[in-house]
Amino acid sequence: MSTHRELIRRALGPRVQFVQGDDACAYGAVLAGCTFFAGYPITPATEVAERMAEILPRIGGCYIQMEDEIASMGALVGASWTGAKVMTSTSGPGFSLMQENLGYAIMTETPCVVVNVQRSGPSTGQPTMGAYGDMMQARWGTHGDHEIIMLCPASVQEVLEITIVAFNLAERLRTPVLVFIDGELGHMRERLVIPDDDEFELVERPRATDRASYRPFAPGPDLVPPFAPFGSGFRTFVTGLTHNEEGLPRASSAAVHDQLVRRLAAKITNHLDLITRYEEFYADDCEIAIVAYGITARTCRDVVEEARRRGIKAGLLRLISIWPFPEHIVARWAERVRAMLVPEMNLGQIVHPIREAVAGRCVVKPYARIGGELHTPAELLEALEALQWQPA
Amino acid sequence: MKREIRICGFGGQGVITAAVILGKAAAVHDGLTACQVQSYGPEARGGAARAEVIIADQPIGYPGIHLADVLVAMSQEAYNRYGRAIKPGAMVIIDPDLVFQHDEARPVTPVRATKIAEGLGNTVVANIVMLGAVAALTRVVSPEALLAATLESVPARFRELNRRALEAGMQVAGVPVLAQ
The missing domain is CATH 3.40.50.920 (Rossmann fold)
Known part of the structure; x- marks a missing residue:
C-alpha cells in the first residue's frame, strides 16, 4: 500500500520539470493537500483544471466539472465543509460569476483557494492574453464589508510555492484565499523543482475537539473558530445570514452583525505577519x-x-x-x-x-x-x- | 550567456512543441535557465504561430523577446510577420520549401526540414528535424540534452522516428550523429 504522499509524488512525476505556470499551480495545490477541485474550463486557466483532472483521481481525490462558475464555487464550499482542502481556477468572466458564493465562503468561514489566471476584460475580452485587470474586483467584487487575502506570484516556481501558502492561510484563518496570475505566466514554461515534503509547511484548519461544548462560530483566541466537518457528529448550522456563535440566523441584530463582521475582518488584519509577503x-x-x-x-x-x-x-x-x-x-x-x-x-x-x-x-x-x-x-x-x- | 530564439510557422506544424523541447533540454537536462512563451491565433490549424525560448545561465526577468538572436521560420506568413524583429547578425534558419522569399540583406541558413521529414516517412517530424539543425548550428543546448528532452516529450511508439529526425537535422547542419 502506498501512502497518500507517495501517490502524490508518483502523480506529479519527475522532480525537475519544464512546465507552465498553470501546471505549477495544480502541483502546488496537490502538494498542499488539496483533494477536491470543482471548476469550469476557461482560457487561460484551463490547464490548471486539466492537471487537477489528471492528478486527483490518482490520489483518491475528486475532480468535478460543474455547469458553470457559480456552481463551481458552491461545490467548493460544500466540499470544504466535509473537511477537504479545496480549489477552483478560472479567469475574469468566471471570477465575476463566483462573487456571490465567494462572499458566502467568507461569511461562513469556509477555507478555499480560488485561482484567477487573468485575461483582459471587460467581459470576454482577450481570452489568450494576459492582464491584471481584476485586482480591485478581488478586493471588492463580492458585496458587503470584508477582508480578502490575495497573492500574486511572478514565476513558475513561485506559483507552486504561493499556492501552498494560499492553502495554508485559507486553512489557518478559515477564509477564501485568492491566487492571481495572468495568461502570460499561466502559459509560460520554466524550470520547476518540486520541493520535498520537508521543504514546506503544511497547515490544517483548527479542529473542534469537544462535542458537548461545540459552538460552530465561537472564535478561539486568534478569532478563528475551531472547525467540525459535516458528518462528524458535531451539530453545525451554516448560513450566509448574519449569525450568532451557534450559527443561528440573527439577521435583525445590529450588535450580532457588528460583532461578526468586525471579527471576520479582524481575524485577517490581526494576522498580517502571516500574510504579508514582498521582496x-x-x-x-x-x-x-x-x-x-x-x-x-x-x-x-x-x-x-x-x-x-x-x-x-x-x-x-x-x-x-x-x-x-x-x-x-x-x-x-x-x-x-x-x-x-x-x-x-x-x-x-x-x-x-x-x-x-x-x-x-x-x-x-x-x-x-x-x-x-x-x-x-x-x-x-x-x-x-x-x-x-x-x-x- | 543569454540567447533569444524565436521559432515560427503555421499552426499545427509543431513550432510550440519544438520550442518546449528546446527549453526542456536547456532547463531540465543542461542545467541552464530557460523561459518559453508562445502566441497563437484562435485557429487549431493554420494561421501564424510563434514560440519563443530564452536560454541563459542566469535568472530571466522579462520573458519576451524584443530582437531575436536566432530566428527559425517554417512558413512564409510567419517569416513575414515575425522575421523582422531580429538582432543585427542574427542567425536565420528557414525551410526553403516553405519560405520562398526572404530579406536578401540577411543571410539565411536553409534546412529542408519538411522534405527530410518526408524522406523519413512522416512530415509531422519536420519540427524535430529543424530542432536538430538549430541545436547543431547554435550549440545552445547539448545534443544529449536535446535527445533526452525529445524522447520524453513524444509518445513511445514515435520515439524512434523522432530520434532519426533529430539526427537527420543535426547531420544537415554538419554535426556528427549522436552516439547510439
Whole structure:
C-alpha cells in the first residue's frame, strides 16, 4: 500500500520539470493537500483544471466539472465543509460569476483557494492574453464589508510555492484565499523543482475537539473558530445570514452583525505577519523606486539593474501579497524615495492603495499598459529616467 | 550567456512543441535557465504561430523577446510577420520549401526540414528535424540534452522516428550523429 504522499509524488512525476505556470499551480495545490477541485474550463486557466483532472483521481481525490462558475464555487464550499482542502481556477468572466458564493465562503468561514489566471476584460475580452485587470474586483467584487487575502506570484516556481501558502492561510484563518496570475505566466514554461515534503509547511484548519461544548462560530483566541466537518457528529448550522456563535440566523441584530463582521475582518488584519509577503531590491539607497507585482515585476528587476548600470539609484519593491494591502511596507519606502513608478497591466488599480499609503510623501507615477502585451524593459527604463527630473 | 530564439510557422506544424523541447533540454537536462512563451491565433490549424525560448545561465526577468538572436521560420506568413524583429547578425534558419522569399540583406541558413521529414516517412517530424539543425548550428543546448528532452516529450511508439529526425537535422547542419 502506498501512502497518500507517495501517490502524490508518483502523480506529479519527475522532480525537475519544464512546465507552465498553470501546471505549477495544480502541483502546488496537490502538494498542499488539496483533494477536491470543482471548476469550469476557461482560457487561460484551463490547464490548471486539466492537471487537477489528471492528478486527483490518482490520489483518491475528486475532480468535478460543474455547469458553470457559480456552481463551481458552491461545490467548493460544500466540499470544504466535509473537511477537504479545496480549489477552483478560472479567469475574469468566471471570477465575476463566483462573487456571490465567494462572499458566502467568507461569511461562513469556509477555507478555499480560488485561482484567477487573468485575461483582459471587460467581459470576454482577450481570452489568450494576459492582464491584471481584476485586482480591485478581488478586493471588492463580492458585496458587503470584508477582508480578502490575495497573492500574486511572478514565476513558475513561485506559483507552486504561493499556492501552498494560499492553502495554508485559507486553512489557518478559515477564509477564501485568492491566487492571481495572468495568461502570460499561466502559459509560460520554466524550470520547476518540486520541493520535498520537508521543504514546506503544511497547515490544517483548527479542529473542534469537544462535542458537548461545540459552538460552530465561537472564535478561539486568534478569532478563528475551531472547525467540525459535516458528518462528524458535531451539530453545525451554516448560513450566509448574519449569525450568532451557534450559527443561528440573527439577521435583525445590529450588535450580532457588528460583532461578526468586525471579527471576520479582524481575524485577517490581526494576522498580517502571516500574510504579508514582498521582496526588495536595492532598498537601502534607492531614490527612484518601482513598485510592481506579478509578471510585470520580472521586467522591473531587469530595468532596475540596467538603471543602476546607468548610475540611477533605482530600486524595486515587489509586492507578493496584495490584499490586505501592505500599507506599512509601501509607507516605509515612501519615507526614503523621491518617486515611485507603478507599472500595471491595467489602467491603474493598485496605484490607488499605493497613493493612499504614500500619502503625498513622494511622487507616484502610474504606467498603464493594456491589450495583452507586457511592459517592455526599454519603455520602463525611459519612464524611470524621466522620473529622475521630476520635481519632488 | 543569454540567447533569444524565436521559432515560427503555421499552426499545427509543431513550432510550440519544438520550442518546449528546446527549453526542456536547456532547463531540465543542461542545467541552464530557460523561459518559453508562445502566441497563437484562435485557429487549431493554420494561421501564424510563434514560440519563443530564452536560454541563459542566469535568472530571466522579462520573458519576451524584443530582437531575436536566432530566428527559425517554417512558413512564409510567419517569416513575414515575425522575421523582422531580429538582432543585427542574427542567425536565420528557414525551410526553403516553405519560405520562398526572404530579406536578401540577411543571410539565411536553409534546412529542408519538411522534405527530410518526408524522406523519413512522416512530415509531422519536420519540427524535430529543424530542432536538430538549430541545436547543431547554435550549440545552445547539448545534443544529449536535446535527445533526452525529445524522447520524453513524444509518445513511445514515435520515439524512434523522432530520434532519426533529430539526427537527420543535426547531420544537415554538419554535426556528427549522436552516439547510439
